[in-house]
Amino acid sequence: MTVGILLVTHEGIGTALAAVATTLLRTLPLRVEVFEVPFEGDPDALLPQASAALRRADGGDGVLVLTDLYGATPSNLAARLARLGTPVRRISALSLPMLLRVLNYPELTLDDLPAVAAAGARNGVLHDDA
Template structure:
């Protein structure tokens, strides 16, 4: 059993991040699903499809849901998913360092992965002076 990862993002973001991640890591140690929300998407209307993606991602130990922008439609949809019964933890501001960091700790339980995700995002931001 393992934690699953669900990327709930605006169109194009989740798919692109997963493609780069897969190219870098080759074999992903955790199951990752992507659910992209259309720009005019209604969270209530999209909930059944997003719920199906959540179930596909669940490896038996819950799902870490990563969203691109807190307060936007994907984030609001993720909040609805968290109330459906599957153990879920949510983290916003998804970026490539965050996703890679989470996938480097596949043995961690769901309750510890949000901190790992946040650290990956923060540590991935480097101010380079020329």
Template sequence: MAVGILLVTHPGLGNALLETASRLLGKLPLEARAFELEFDADLAVQLPRASAALKKVMGDDGALLLTDVYGASPARLAHQLTQIASPCRRVAGLSLPMLLRVMNYGDQGLEDLARTAANGGRNGVVLDDA
């Protein structure tokens, strides 16, 4: 199975997360790229660029779009991508634990990997007793 990963984020986040994941894991097992959306970007103008980025990572089994804040411009752009490309799933709340979990379960299909991403994000939040 091959699912591609596109991080759709605010500026500075997506590339930093991919770089950190690469340092921790070595070569990433899934094709992954970041599309960072500037704060004042026009979504209609950026949609073709984001679509081109998505095509670069689209795997045989689709693509998983990971975005930082649900409802923000990057998440809305990612939603638009899911409407024009198939199969795609979008998961919001991107964090390093979420990305690492996805990369560690790269053999999963798109639906399972989307659930794994969400679980990775939730399980990455820990309230320390100290």
């Protein structure tokens, strides 16, 4: 059993990040599902589809939900998913370094992965004066 990953993002972001991660790693060590929220999407109407994506992502040990922008509709929808019963941890500010970092630690627990995700995001930001 493993932790699953669910990317809940605005349109185009989650799919693109998952595609790049798959290209770089070839085989993803954790199950990754993407749920993209249309810009005019109704969160109430989208909740059943998002819930189905959460269930697909769950590898038996819960789901790490990564969202792109805290406080936006995808993040708010992710908060609702966290109350449905599946063990969930949520992290916002999704980036490629964050996703790759998480995927490099498939043996970690759901409780340990949020810190790894946050470290991946922080360490992925570099100020280059060149």
